[in-house]
Amino acid sequence: QKEVEQDPGPLSVPEGAIVSLNxxxxxxxxxxxxxxxxxxxxxxxxxxxxxxxxxxEDGRFTAQVDKSSKYISLFIRDSQPSDSATYLCAMKEGxxxxxxxxxxxxxxxxxxxx
Amino acid sequence: xxxxxxxPTHLIKTRGQQVTLRCSPKSGHDTVSWYQQALGQxxxxxxxxxxxxxxxxxxxxxxxxxxxxxxxxxxxxxNALLLGDSALYLCASSYAGTQGYTFGSGTRLTVV
Numbered sequence: 010q011k012e013v014e015q016d017p018g019p020l021s022v023p024e025g026a027i028v029s030l031n032x033x034x035x036x037x038x039x040x041x042x043x044x045x046x047x048x049x050x051x052x053x054x055x056x057x058x059x060x061x062x063x064x065x066e067d068g069r070f071t072a073q074v075d076k077s078s079k080y081i082s083l084f085i086r087d088s089q090p091s092d093s094a095t096y097l098c099a100m101k102e103g104x105x106x107x108x109x110x111x112x113x114x115x116x117x118x119x120x121x122x123x
Numbered sequence: 124x125x126x127x128x129x130x131p132t133h134l135i136k137t138r139g140q141q142v143t144l145r146c147s148p149k150s151g152h153d154t155v156s157w158y159q160q161a162l163g164q165x166x167x168x169x170x171x172x173x174x175x176x177x178x179x180x181x182x183x184x185x186x187x188x189x190x191x192x193x194x195x196x197x198x199x200x201x202n203a204l205l206l207g208d209s210a211l212y213l214c215a216s217s218y219a220g221t222q223g224y225t226f227g228s229g230t231r232l233t234v235v
Contacts, residue, residue, distance in 0.1 A: 013165075015165070017163070041222050043222075045226075050228070050231075051228050051229075052127070052213050052226035052227050052228045052229050053166070053213070053226045054226070055223065055224065055225070058222065058223070060222075097165050097166075099165075101222065108179065109156070109171050109178060109179045110156070110168035110171065110179060110181060111156075111158075111166070111168065111215075111224060112168070113165030113166050113167075114165050115163075115164055115165050116163075116164070116165050
């Protein structure tokens with residue numbers, strides 16, 4: 010079983026739709042949860058960052074973490090064509106002396122059609 | 124404020140050759156990590172450097188080695204290149220003790 014699983018899609022939605030992206034994980038030591046956006050031929054750009062469980066909102070983006078279910082989500086409201094990109098979930102252990110590496114999902118390619 | 128800078132942007136090498144990729148971290152960052160991203164996959168952790176030492180290593184063979192310089196810049200070296208080493212190589216920098224990783228645009232390596 011992979012440490013982080015992400016539906017690779019692709020996903021195509023009309024402009025203005027609500028988009029839901031999800032990841033599951035198996036490592037209970039993960040404490041830091043991130044969503045990155047990656048445009049074609051570019052490096053990943055940090056969108057949202059959450060420590061432990063709960064919700065975090067930033068403009069049209071909401072990140073949710075459910076540690077009991079080992080499940081994280083990213084919601085995009087009022088999606089725009091400029092949101093078309095690959096979205097990667099990433100996680101990191103939080104224990105003192107724990108792993109420093111980010112563990113990524115496979116990435117979900119999103120296309121928002123005008 | 125310059126972000127993470129990687130060079131070169133593209134590179135074509137022949138199987139069996141050696142390659143060196145370079146990374147300058149974001150200003151104020153002292154930790155550099157390297158990732159390999161194959162086409163259609165998420166980035167995979169290669170190793171991390173802090174205070175000029177390798178702090179942690181992922182599941183990559185010894186053909187992959189690195190170095191960090193006193194100015195925090197870093198190099199990734201790959202020896203005896205294989206076709207399977209073709210990928211986007213990403214450098215990420217951070218400040219020790221924080222969780223904010225900034226990625227560069229990567230070096231696209233093609234091995235023929």
